Amino acid sequence: MTPGARPDGASALCVVDLRTWILDIPLIRPHKFATAEMDTQAVLLVRLEVEDGTVGWGEGVVPGGPWWGGESIEGMEVLVNRYLAPQVIGHDVLGVEALALRLAKVAGGAPFARAGVEMAAWDAAGRALGVPVHQLLGGRHRDRLPVTWAMGAEPADVLVAEAQHLLDTGRHGSFKLKMGAMPAEQDVLRVAKVAEAIGDRARISVDLNGSWDEHAARRWLPVLAEAGVTLVEQPLPAAHTGGLASLRDNSSLAIMADESVWTASDAIRIAQDRSADAFALKIAKSGGIRSVRQVAAVAEAAGIGCYGGTTIETSLGTAASAHVFSSTASLDWGTELFGPLILADDITNEPAVYRDGNLLMQAGPGFGVTIDEDKVAKYGRV
Numbered sequence: 001m002t003p004g005a006r007p008d009g010a011s012a013l014c015v016v017d018l019r020t021w022i023l024d025i026p027l028i029r030p031h032k033f034a035t036a037e038m039d040t041q042a043v044l045l046v047r048l049e050v051e052d053g054t055v056g057w058g059e060g061v062v063p064g065g066p067w068w069g070g071e072s073i074e075g076m077e078v079l080v081n082r083y084l085a086p087q088v089i090g091h092d093v094l095g096v097e098a099l100a101l102r103l104a105k106v107a108g109g110a111p112f113a114r115a116g117v118e119m120a121a122w123d124a125a126g127r128a129l130g131v132p133v134h135q136l137l138g139g140r141h142r143d144r145l146p147v148t149w150a151m152g153a154e155p156a157d158v159l160v161a162e163a164q165h166l167l168d169t170g171r172h173g174s175f176k177l178k179m180g181a182m183p184a185e186q187d188v189l190r191v192a193k194v195a196e197a198i199g200d201r202a203r204i205s206v207d208l209n210g211s212w213d214e215h216a217a218r219r220w221l222p223v224l225a226e227a228g229v230t231l232v233e234q235p236l237p238a239a240h241t242g243g244l245a246s247l248r249d250n251s252s253l254a255i256m257a258d259e260s261v262w263t264a265s266d267a268i269r270i271a272q273d274r275s276a277d278a279f280a281l282k283i284a285k286s287g288g289i290r291s292v293r294q295v296a297a298v299a300e301a302a303g304i305g306c307y308g309g310t311t312i313e314t315s316l317g318t319a320a321s322a323h324v325f326s327s328t329a330s331l332d333w334g335t336e337l338f339g340p341l342i343l344a345d346d347i348t349n350e351p352a353v354y355r356d357g358n359l360l361m362q363a364g365p366g367f368g369v370t371i372d373e374d375k376v377a378k379y380g381r382v
């Protein structure tokens with residue numbers, strides 16, 4: 001069989017070109033995590049062209065550097081161009097499942113890089129067939145997605161003012177606060193102040209990014225619950241799923257796994273150990289749309305809730321996430337697809353549209369989003 005030929009003998013739609021750019025896009029304000037702070041977001045933009053002239057776009061992103069998962073934007077560029085592109089060029093773009101497996105075979109440990117390439121293939125497949133990607137995934141359950149606003153690790157008064165403004169203007173009804181950048185006691189008092197000020201008007205969740213140990217979690221989670229926080233994301237390091245199970249047994253807070261759940265195999269283990277009430281789904285950490293849907297399938301089978309997470313994507317990656325999360329049957333915890341709201345500029349011709357705390361889905365084939373090439377020139381790294 002020649003490369004690109006299909007086993008059923010049908011004519012293939014082969015990929016003929018793959019290109020990448022690194023873009024550095026400023027944020028509207030610095031965003032602080034437990035161990036990193038970012039004031040620009042770097043994006044690896046992937047452009048894939050098919051033999052009939054169809055173009056698909058994808059993006060690889062990590063949240064503000066390699067601290068989260070070990071991959072960097074610069075490393076991803078090398079992986080994509082040197083190792084992943086040869087797996088894609090000459091192959092049928094309509095066979096995205098097979099393409100995803102080929103990518104996993106050459107760079108299994110680099111899900112963020114693989115996700116950018118696979119995303120471009122889904123977009124090209126949808127565009128070549130003239131259908132939105134959610135239809136390739138079996139169709140969507142909803143055309144708008146609730147969006148939690150993620151707050152940085154700033155002092156309480158700054159966060160209360162920010163939250164009150166967003167509530168008063170009807171822009172968000174739920175908030176996620178980053179924790180872990182300061183000693184636990186000080187951090188908990190800061191968050192408790194915010195929860196007490198706005199907890200009756202909004203859902204408050206917190207994300208520790210794995211920065212506590214079990215003792216700190218036993219000591220402080222009840223204080224957060226008492227103040228009105230309802231969900232805690234990844235209080236313990238990724239590998240400590242046994243500890244998550246014991247916190248789950250002993251806390252009224254919902255426990256969400258993020259760094260602990262990358263793949264369907266992780267999801268099965270967590271489901272068996274009863275370590276989480278909810279999974280944060282992210283296309284990037286799972287290595288693409290095929291794999292994140294497997295995580296969602298395990299969640300559905302195990303009765304675990306799903307949450308549409310972000311690695312701070314542009315309107316392109318946000319649209320891709322919206323296609324996946326809208327076609328996920330149960331999305332009990334909503335999403336945090338706020339990327340385009342925290343980026344100071346948009347690189348697409350169809351910027352993400354938000355209304356009353358929801359992300360509205362774009363119409364059109366693929367992800368419904370095209371790239372503004374002037375913005376690529378403006379933000380492209382030279």
Ligand code: MN
Nearest residue numbers: 207233258280
């Ligand atoms: Mn998280």
